Amino acid sequence: MKQILATFGPDGEIRIEAAGFTGSDCLEATRFLEEALGRVDAQSLTTDYYQTSNEGRLQQGQ
Structure with missing residues (x-):
C-alpha cells in the first residue's frame, strides 16, 4: 500500500x-x-528508491 507520512515536530x-x-x-x-x-x-533516499517497479512487485509477492 502506498502512503505519504508527514510528521510535525514541536520545533516546526x-x-x-x-x-x-x-x-x-x-x-x-x-x-x-x-x-x-x-x-x-x-x-x-531509502533502498526502495533504487528498486525498479518489477523488483518491488517481486518482493511484495505480486
Whole structure:
C-alpha cells in the first residue's frame, strides 16, 4: 500500500516519508508537499528508491 507520512515536530520541523513507492515515484508523490511547504533542508533516499517497479512487485509477492 502506498502512503505519504508527514510528521510535525514541536520545533516546526516537518518530515515527509513515502512508503510503498519504488524508484523516483516517491519523489513525484511528495513533490506537491515540498512545493507547498517551501524548502527542503535535507533529503535521504531509502533502498526502495533504487528498486525498479518489477523488483518491488517481486518482493511484495505480486
